[in-house]
Amino acid sequence: MSEVLAGRRSQLRARSAPAGAGAIVVSRPANVRYLAGPVPAGAALLLGPEGDDVLLAHRDPTVDPVGPPPSGPRWPGPGVPEESGLRTAVLEAGEDPAVAAVRMAATAGVTSLAVEEHHLTVTRHRKLAAAAPGALLTDLDRAVERQRLVKDEEEIAALRGAAEITDRALGELLESILVGRTERHLALELERRLVDHGADGPAFPTSVATGGNSGLAGHRPTDRRVEEGDFLTVRLGASFRGYRCQIGRTFVIGTTPADWQIELYEVVFAAQRAAREALVPGAELRAVDRAARDVITAAGHGTALGPVTGYGVGLEIGEDPRLSPAAMGRLGPCVPVTVEPGVHLPGRGGVRIDDTLVVRPPADGGPELLTITTKELLAL
Structure with a gap:
């Protein structure tokens, strides 16, 4: 070293x-x-x-x-x-x-x-x-x-380790009983699980949001309790050997999602997939953002999308590059980024889907997905 x-x-x-x-x-x-x-x-x-x-x-x-x-x-x-x-x-x-x-x-x-x-x-x-x-x-x-923009393989290995820890912590939470527990309690439990599985600590303050809070970027957990029929959005990440990753997932509490929940989830999922597929070396940063933004705008939720679709990760969350409408520059290989579109409907809730990926050329299989927890809309 x-x-x-x-x-x-x-x-x-x-x-x-x-x-x-x-x-x-x-x-x-x-x-x-x-x-x-x-x-x-x-x-x-x-x-x-x-x-x-x-x-x-x-x-x-x-x-x-x-x-x-x-x-x-x-x-x-x-x-x-x-x-x-x-x-x-x-x-x-x-x-x-x-x-x-x-x-x-x-x-x-x-x-x-x-x-x-x-x-x-x-x-x-x-x-x-x-x-x-x-x-x-x-x-x-x-x-x-x-x-720092382009990571070497040792740095990417540390990011993989962070992602594996994060996926494990989130997977274990999904196997537990959630109804009646508060956002704050769930966030604390997730951070404890990260450390239990070998993390240096959380990569950033864990966000757990339910009901009308769901889908809010950077939501700080409250004492609101999880209820049947809620959207539940979770955003967390582990820091491992100094390197940080991010994952965000949305679930429904109960047995059958409502039609509006399915429709909104499918829009955000399609936007996230479009941006992930645009992650190729040489792609314009704003083109990646536009790939997600166009899907959400076409569905009538353009004003609900945040200022960025993603950003770089490594020793920090929120490094360069920024995937935004005004971003200049192009992606290079071995650059890890998040792709994290989301839509929040005031008073109802919303959806966020975040992944950490490494830009790779098509000859190497395309973008490497580090956070692998399912993106299926699960009813918990």
């Missing part, structure tokens, strides 16, 4: 060299994780011009310096190369790792530093400038996010 991480840092350094950056300071947590592996919270990464890279962070409070070595990854002492091959600098409490990284570069004579301006507040940016008054601060301009 250290060779992979070193390769990522070298690639970033090569891309930034033409812009004149003498060194790079990475402060956005997901980007630090991508380039350095698991690190303490709040760490910053300094990439030197000659590959002399340093990870700066506060000492991990879980590590007892006088006790026996803990199990699992251990935050090393200052100057000691860790698993990622980096030198490390352990900071005093209260010291900002990004500011310390800029100061270290300036002390080494670096006169030009690229920083992640999109992640910095104005106040923090001023502190960075004050730490190196003779250096020019330039914008790294989301270079790490662009590099």
